[in-house]
Amino acid sequence: MKIFVLAVIAAVAVGANAQSFKCPPKDGQYEDSRQCDKYYECVDGEAIAKLCPDGLVFDPLIRKRNKCDQPFNVECGDRTELQTPQPKGPCPRRNGFFAHEDPSVCNKFYNCIEGDYTEITCTNGLHFDEYSGTCVWPDSAGRQGCKATENTLKDGFTCPKESQRDANGNLAVHPKYAHPTDCQRFYVCLNGVEPRDLGCQVGEVYNEESQRCDAPENVPGCEDWYKDDPAVPLGKQSKKQ
The missing domain is CATH 2.170.140 (Antimicrobial Protein, Tachycitin; Chain A)
Structure with missing residues (x-):
C-alpha cells in the first residue's frame, strides 16, 4: 500500500x-x-x-x-536531481553498471537490466571504474582498499614488476620469459601482469636473447634438448625458424 x-x-x-x-x-x-x-x-x-x-x-x-x-x-551539468532509487538485490538502481557491494572487491561489477543482474569479472590486473563503466588499470580507477589479486600460475610463476625491452630495445607490452628448466616452454605476461604458459613447436626451443622460438643449436644450454627424443627427426632438430 x-x-x-x-x-x-x-x-x-x-x-x-x-x-x-x-x-x-x-x-x-x-x-x-x-x-x-x-x-x-x-x-x-x-x-x-x-x-x-x-x-x-x-x-x-x-x-x-x-x-x-x-x-x-551523459553530461548532466546543473541537472543534478534524480528519481528515487529502486534497488533490487546487488543493484542500487534497476539499470546500469555498478561496483561490487564489497568495496575491497575491485575486479568485479554488476550489469543490471531492470533489476536482473549479471556479475562480470574484469580481465586479470584490471579494476572496475564506475565513472566509465569499464575495466581499467588500477591507477586509472583510483579505488582504495582493494584486495590484491595475485596472478600466479600452477608452477609458481608470476610476472615480474620490472619492465622489459624487446629485441629491438622497445618497451615490451607483452614481455616474454624463458622457463627455468624446460627449454621448449616460455612465459608471456599479457599487458605485463597476466601470465600465460606457452611453448615452442616440437623441434624448437625458446631463445631468450631474440625472444622467439629458435633452433636448439642457437640457444646455449639447449643444444641437446631433443637429442634423446625419438619423435623429433635429426634434421628437424637443427632446422632454423
Missing part, C-alpha cells in the same frame, strides 16, 4: 511539472532543467512529463528516439 501511495504521489508531481513546462515550437523530447533522468514529450505544444528507466539519464544530444543512456555517457 505504501509503495502504491508513493507511486501516485510521484505521478501527480510529474504531471504538475509537465503543466509548468512550456514546449518549444518544434515537437520532440526536451530535458528537465533540474532532474537529469526526467524529460518532456512535446506533441502539438502539449508537454507530457516522463522518466527514464531507473539508473539511466536523459541525453538531449542523442539523435534517436530513445534518449535515455548510461550516466557516464
Whole structure:
C-alpha cells in the first residue's frame, strides 16, 4: 500500500511539472532543467512529463528516439536531481553498471537490466571504474582498499614488476620469459601482469636473447634438448625458424 501511495504521489508531481513546462515550437523530447533522468514529450505544444528507466539519464544530444543512456555517457551539468532509487538485490538502481557491494572487491561489477543482474569479472590486473563503466588499470580507477589479486600460475610463476625491452630495445607490452628448466616452454605476461604458459613447436626451443622460438643449436644450454627424443627427426632438430 505504501509503495502504491508513493507511486501516485510521484505521478501527480510529474504531471504538475509537465503543466509548468512550456514546449518549444518544434515537437520532440526536451530535458528537465533540474532532474537529469526526467524529460518532456512535446506533441502539438502539449508537454507530457516522463522518466527514464531507473539508473539511466536523459541525453538531449542523442539523435534517436530513445534518449535515455548510461550516466557516464551523459553530461548532466546543473541537472543534478534524480528519481528515487529502486534497488533490487546487488543493484542500487534497476539499470546500469555498478561496483561490487564489497568495496575491497575491485575486479568485479554488476550489469543490471531492470533489476536482473549479471556479475562480470574484469580481465586479470584490471579494476572496475564506475565513472566509465569499464575495466581499467588500477591507477586509472583510483579505488582504495582493494584486495590484491595475485596472478600466479600452477608452477609458481608470476610476472615480474620490472619492465622489459624487446629485441629491438622497445618497451615490451607483452614481455616474454624463458622457463627455468624446460627449454621448449616460455612465459608471456599479457599487458605485463597476466601470465600465460606457452611453448615452442616440437623441434624448437625458446631463445631468450631474440625472444622467439629458435633452433636448439642457437640457444646455449639447449643444444641437446631433443637429442634423446625419438619423435623429433635429426634434421628437424637443427632446422632454423
